[in-house]
Amino acid sequence: MDLLNALVAILNFVVIPASAYGAQLALGALGVTLIYGILRFSNFAHGDTMAFGTGITILLTWGLQALGISLGPLPSALLALPLAIALTAVLVLVTDRLVYRHYRRVKAAPIVVVMASVGVMFVMNGLTRLLIGVDEIQFADGARFVVSVPQFKAMTGLDEGLALRTTQAITLVLTAAAVWALFAFLNRTRSGKAMRAYADNEDLALLSGIDPERVVRLTWIIATALAVTAGVLYGLDKSFKAFNYFQILLPIFAAAIVGGLGNPLGAVAGGFVIAFSEVALTYPWKKIAEYLGFEPASLLQLLSTEYKFAVSFVILIVVLLVKPTGLFRGKSY
Amino acid sequence: MKKLLLATAAAALTAGAAAAEDIKIGISMGFTGPLESMSPNMAKGAELAMKEASESGKLLGGSTVTSVQADNTCADAAAAVAAVERLVRSEKVNGIVGGMCSGETIASLEKVAVPNGMVMISPSATSPALTDIDDKGFFFRTSPSDARQGEVMTDVILDRGLKSVAVTYTNNDYGKGLAEAFKSSFEAKGGTVTSITSHDDGKADYSAEVGALAAAGGEALVVAGYVDQGGSGIVRGALDAGAFDTFVFPDGMVSESLVTRFGSELETSFGQNPSSEGPGRDAFVALATANGFDGTTAFAAESYDSAALILLAMQAAQSADPKVYKDKVLDVANAPGEKIGAGELAKALDLLAAGTDIDYDGATSVELVGPGESAGVFREVDFKGGKMNVVGMR
Numbered sequence: 001m002d003l004l005n006a007l008v009a010i011l012n013f014v015v016i017p018a019s020a021y022g023a024q025l026a027l028g029a030l031g032v033t034l035i036y037g038i039l040r041f042s043n044f045a046h047g048d049t050m051a052f053g054t055g056i057t058i059l060l061t062w063g064l065q066a067l068g069i070s071l072g073p074l075p076s077a078l079l080a081l082p083l084a085i086a087l088t089a090v091l092v093l094v095t096d097r098l099v100y101r102h103y104r105r106v107k108a109a110p111i112v113v114v115m116a117s118v119g120v121m122f123v124m125n126g127l128t129r130l131l132i133g134v135d136e137i138q139f140a141d142g143a144r145f146v147v148s149v150p151q152f153k154a155m156t157g158l159d160e161g162l163a164l165r166t167t168q169a170i171t172l173v174l175t176a177a178a179v180w181a182l183f184a185f186l187n188r189t190r191s192g193k194a195m196r197a198y199a200d201n202e203d204l205a206l207l208s209g210i211d212p213e214r215v216v217r218l219t220w221i222i223a224t225a226l227a228v229t230a231g232v233l234y235g236l237d238k239s240f241k242a243f244n245y246f247q248i249l250l251p252i253f254a255a256a257i258v259g260g261l262g263n264p265l266g267a268v269a270g271g272f273v274i275a276f277s278e279v280a281l282t283y284p285w286k287k288i289a290e291y292l293g294f295e296p297a298s299l300l301q302l303l304s305t306e307y308k309f310a311v312s313f314v315i316l317i318v319v320l321l322v323k324p325t326g327l328f329r330g331k332s333y
Numbered sequence: 334m335k336k337l338l339l340a341t342a343a344a345a346l347t348a349g350a351a352a353a354e355d356i357k358i359g360i361s362m363g364f365t366g367p368l369e370s371m372s373p374n375m376a377k378g379a380e381l382a383m384k385e386a387s388e389s390g391k392l393l394g395g396s397t398v399t400s401v402q403a404d405n406t407c408a409d410a411a412a413a414v415a416a417v418e419r420l421v422r423s424e425k426v427n428g429i430v431g432g433m434c435s436g437e438t439i440a441s442l443e444k445v446a447v448p449n450g451m452v453m454i455s456p457s458a459t460s461p462a463l464t465d466i467d468d469k470g471f472f473f474r475t476s477p478s479d480a481r482q483g484e485v486m487t488d489v490i491l492d493r494g495l496k497s498v499a500v501t502y503t504n505n506d507y508g509k510g511l512a513e514a515f516k517s518s519f520e521a522k523g524g525t526v527t528s529i530t531s532h533d534d535g536k537a538d539y540s541a542e543v544g545a546l547a548a549a550g551g552e553a554l555v556v557a558g559y560v561d562q563g564g565s566g567i568v569r570g571a572l573d574a575g576a577f578d579t580f581v582f583p584d585g586m587v588s589e590s591l592v593t594r595f596g597s598e599l600e601t602s603f604g605q606n607p608s609s610e611g612p613g614r615d616a617f618v619a620l621a622t623a624n625g626f627d628g629t630t631a632f633a634a635e636s637y638d639s640a641a642l643i644l645l646a647m648q649a650a651q652s653a654d655p656k657v658y659k660d661k662v663l664d665v666a667n668a669p670g671e672k673i674g675a676g677e678l679a680k681a682l683d684l685l686a687a688g689t690d691i692d693y694d695g696a697t698s699v700e701l702v703g704p705g706e707s708a709g710v711f712r713e714v715d716f717k718g719g720k721m722n723v724v725g726m727r
Contacts, residue, residue: 012574013547017540134365136561138594149575161575238538238566247535275538282541284548299549305530305542306504 001158006291008152008160018279019272020168020237023175026271027230028252030182030264031223037262038199038219039100041113046227047249048124051242053088053228054235055132058139060084065141073143073166075236081229089224091127095120096220104216128242137240140167167237178229179268182222186264191218199262251278254312258319260326269327277315278308353395356653358383358643359420360400361431361441361453363407367503367534367559368433370590375456376402377626378617378636378696379430382678384624386644389679391686393647401426405437408505408534413437417445417453427653428643429453430636435460436506442472452655452662454642456635459584459607460510464703470659473642473666475635475699476607477709479507482583483514485711485727486555487522489605490581495552497525498581501542501567502557504531511557511583527551534562539570547576553602555581560588565595572598580604587714588631592721599716603724606631609698609710610726617675617696634675634696635707641678641695642666648685666701668692 028050035043060080070076099120103113145151146169149161186192191214198205198215206212231245238244255274259266284301303311319326360379362372383398392398401424405413413432420426429451432438438458446453447469455463455474464478490498500516502508508531516526528549532542546554546567554577558564564586571577572595582591582604591599608614608631617637621628628634643658645665650658665681670690673681681691693699700708713725 013540013544013576017538017544017570017574021538021540134369136565145573163573163575165573238569241535243535278538279541279544283544287548287550299528299545301545301548305532305545308541 002291002293004156005158005160006288008156008158008162009287009291012160012162014276014280014283016162016164016168018275020165020171021279022272022275023171024230024234024237024271025248025251025255025275026268027175027178027226027233028248029255029259029267029271030179031226031230032252032256033259033262033264033267034219034223034226036256037264038195039104039113039216041110041117042253042261043223044114044117044249045095045121045124046223046252047245047247048121048128049088049092049224049227050231050234050248051128051240051245052091052124052131053084053224054231054240054245055128055242056087057081057084057228057232058132058137058235058240061139061141071142074170075140075142075167077139077141077232077236078170081232084232085225085228088228089221092220092224093217096216125242125246128245132240132242134242137235139240140236142166165237167233171233171237174229174233178226179264182226182264185222191215195219250309251275251312254316258316258326260328263326263328266326266328273315273327274312277311281311282308353397354393354653356393356396356398356644356647357424357426358398358400358640359417359424359426359429359431360402361405361413361417361420361429362402362433363437364402364404366406366408367562368407368585370561371457371588371631372433374626374628374630374633375433375636376400377624378621378628378633379456379640381620381624382637382640382644385620385676385678386641386682389682391648391679391682392644393651393653396653398644403431405432405434405441407432407434407437410437410440413441414444417441417451421445421449421451426451427647428655428658430639430643431455433457434505434507435463435510439463439466439506442466442468447471450656452643452646452659454639454662456639457584457632458507460506461514462506462510464706468704470705471655473639473662473701473705475638475642475695475697475701475707476632477707477711479511479583480514481709482511482605482607482711483516483518485605485709486515486581486583487518487524488727489603489713490519490553490555491522491524493603495579496523497527497551498553498555499527499546499549499551499577500529500555500557501546502529502531503559503563503585504533507585508557512555515555515557515583525551532558532563532567534559536563536566539563539566540574542567543570543574543576546571547574551577553577553579553581555583556586557583559585560591560594565591568595582714584631587721589721592716592719595716597719599719603713603715605711605713605727607635607697607707607709608712609634609696610712611698613674613694613696613698616677620676628696637675638693638695638697638699641675642693642699644678645673645681645685645691645693648682649691663701663705665691665693666699 255270259270284299403416502512584606649661670692675696
């Protein structure tokens with residue numbers, strides 16, 4: 001019984017929240033890594049693309065709610081997601097036409113394009129705030145929990161409770177689906193193979209008749225789809241606040257770099273590594289130890305929670321020192 | 334000829350304005366940032382006092398008062414220093430209502446106000462550090478120090494029969510000051526603090542903090558944070574994970590937006606914030622309603638009193654120079670003298686002009702103790718039935 005309690009406590013306070021957060025980071029990191037792999041620059045505007053797409057989703061969700069359309073227990077934002085992705089993709093493609101295409105034509109150094117993306121980031125930042133404001137917005141509707149703590153306690157009779165929010169479950173399912181779809185696309189379809197060829201060797205790809213502009217467009221559309229999905233899932237799970245999407249850029253880049261920039265599998269792994277290290281290393285194991293029959297005098301906390309960001313950055317530095325291309329061999333331009 | 338006439342007219346106009354001075358009062362508050370939902374009504378409270386004094390026509394021989402707002406962001410000390418710098422140097426204000434948050438107030442006080450000889454009266458900076466600061470007599474506050482709030486919170490918690498709590502605080506001067514004041518007071522009275530940890534505002538995820546607090550345990554969680562920021566993130570996480578059911582909210586959290594956010598989930602939670610009751614407060618709330626805003630929101634009444642104290646001190650000193658009228662602030666705020674409530678500024682100005690001493694009580698029963706801070710009346714609130722109920726005064 002005590003063993004079960006210990007297990008449930010770990011699930012509730014470490015595994016479930018870290019998995020959901022990790023999945024959100026993974027989706028974000030996938031977008032960053034795709035852009036890096038194919039377009040060859042670190043896109044700093046990624047966080048604000050997430051924010052902009054989420055803003056559109058919220059507006060559409062409000063529209064759906066006004067019309068009385070809902071998905072039952074699921075949040076109606078999921079219904080608005082495809083259209084929001086399409087609208088955000090249009091904006092991103094326009095940005096590419098106006099800003100990035102020029103730098104591709106003059107074959108600018110990657111750092112120049114990175115700086116251009118910082119400019120795009122600030123513009124997107126402002127656009128999002130004009131669109132939806134700076135306030136915190138809760139837009140999750142439908143059922144809040146799959147299992148809530150009192151329900152779980154009543155069901156099992158355990159002392160420890162377990163909560164699984166609907167948004168956490170959706171995050172995990174949607175992330176798995178998105179990752180599967182992306183890998184199937186990259187490995188099985190002609191366009192996916194064209195993208196990989198372009199990433200591996202641009203000149204050779206051109207010689208074999210691949211249309212570079214088409215590859216670029218596809219990359220932007222896919223990266224945008226991933227970004228908006230990540231943004232909406234994060235917003236559903238926590239809440240939407242434009243500023244927080246700017247902050248989340250840091251862990252997303254950490255995840256992409258730890259996994260190996262340009263490597264999609266690495267991005268997914270990196271997301272979970274960062275999330276689990278933040279939560280697990282700062283978790284005090286006192287309660288678990290008590291359930292297992294020990295009587296610890298202290299909290300058994302490796303690091304206090306103030307250091308959780310230090311944890312991700314220590315991992316980042318160690319990876320860069322020991323294996324600069326990341327856990328899963330990425331690229332460096 | 335025409336030009337000469339115009340010039341004479343212009344000269345006459347300026348001369349007229351100089352006789353009845355135009356007094357500028359700065360309002361330095363966090364119009365954006367972690368307390369942006371509280372700021373608008375606080376500014377309106379301060380402006381209400383200025384309007385009242387202005388319209389009475391009795392301030393310093395009929396001077397008018399205009400307000401100049403500056404956004405100090407509450408969180409960014411550098412931005413606050415720049416905002417107050419602007420008020421002092423380019424707007425040339427005669428006094429400042431503000432700052433709003435403790436860290437930012439300390440920075441702008443030390444870097445701008447004291448060196449330039451500017452009076453600042455803060456309605457809401459509550460850090461104990463401000464009690465001992467070397468302010469050369471230029472700083473006052475109409476809110477009590479958090480050392481006092483720590484004692485009140487201790488009593489509130491112990492009276493409800495809770496003996497052990499975990500504490501999380503926002504990682505700045507306000508959060509740290511309050512959390513430490515509370516911890517020493519709570520432990521002195523026999524309570525146990527299982528864990529005292531900080532959280533950073535505006536972060537992506539609070540599961541690590543919630544997990545750590547849950548593992549430390551306790552009958553309730555004290556959230557010394559901001560309602561528009563990490564404070565609510567922690568509460569959301571703790572509720573969802575079933576880590577705590579009962580929360581204790583100090584002044585940075587007690588607001589209507591807390592109720593909108595969590596509604597019926599705070600059934601057993603409670604809290605306290607500085608506020609008073611009585612005829613002065615009722616008069617202020619009525620006055621606020623007549624002027625189109627809600628005077629019951631946090632620190633709105635304190636803001637009114639801050640602005641009123643500046644104006645009354647000017648009248649008592651017969652000067653709008655902060656270096657002169659700073660010595661009169663304690664005189665007008667405290668006994669002896671005729672009691673003055675909210676909405677009676679015209680009467681107070683008359684009395685002061687006649688040389689009669691006043692004892693300004695205002696909207697919050699102002700009584701400045703020590704180096705010029707409010708003695709502090711707190712109201713205790715709970716959240717039964719999904720709304721905020723005032724259950725007592727302390």
